[in-house]
Amino acid sequence: MIRKTAHAGTFYPRFSNQIAEQVQKWAADAPMPIVTERAIGLILPHAGYMYSGKCATLGLASIAHEVFDSIIILHPSHQANHFDFSLSPYTEYETPLGNLALDGELYRILSPHAFQNLGMDYHSLEHSMEIMLPLLRYFFPETRICPVMIGNQIPAVATRLADLLYDVVYKSSRRILILVSSDLSHYHPASKAEEMDKLLTKDVLALDADALWKDSIHGNLEACGIGGIMALLKLSKKYTAPQARVIQYTHSGRTSGNNNQVVGYLAAKIFI
Secondary structure, three states, X not given: OEEOOOOEOOOEOOOHHHHHHHHHHHHOOXXXXXXXXXXXXXXXXXXXXXXXXXXXXXXXXXXXXXXXXXXXXXXXXXXXXXXXXXXXXXXXXXXXXXXXXXXXXXXXXXXXXXOOOOOHHHHHOOHHHXXXXXXXXXXXXXXXXXXXXXXOOOHHHHHHHHHHHHHHHHOOOOOEEEXXXXXXXXXXXXXXXXXXXXXXXXXHHOOOHHHHHXXXXXXXXXXXXXXXXXXXXXXXXXXXXXXXXXXXXXXOHHHHXXXXXXXXXEEXXXXX
């Protein structure tokens, strides 16, 4: 069963050569990767490529030298939150650059713990996952994927998901990356957005999921994929000496020129 593209031509270009040329141009600005680092996960934005595509590209370029057997995509639902998390049931994912295959083994392990009675439209129309796919196809064309959509983005769900991921990632002989799809603050003036996003970045760099949640519920920061970020931070603390680094921070105003209402974007790497 193939998941067809729903947002090609809107969030990102419809044609493969347009995507490849743009990503190649963005990636040319990436610094040399630090080959001694072993990535646990990435936090990447999921807005239209004209706004956040370079930020996401630079994040992926920082780990392009590594080889991954599979990539688990933790992404938020923008349509509902009446479930904890749900695995996409598609076996293949269409992109303009070519298709990506589901990691059936990961799906088999994780799906019994997920809410799988969700309508197909929730998975087939969600942009926060699809935006990642052409970029993953560009950098890791042979890697299998396992998308996990998070609905109820609270610490209890993030903790449960982190424990499950520990069992399948940390204990696995295979190399599995956790990719968290999330934008940051939404529709504030640029100065306010930068202030809020700086606090989120501080919590991420400290690998402090509890502080992230506390700052969120007090309205001091925003992230539409905060559940996935918390899950990744909680998972990282199960490793010895985990670290985090910002690859790039930006916001939509820096591209559009409209700084009255911006959306924040972060590419950050969690590694050992």
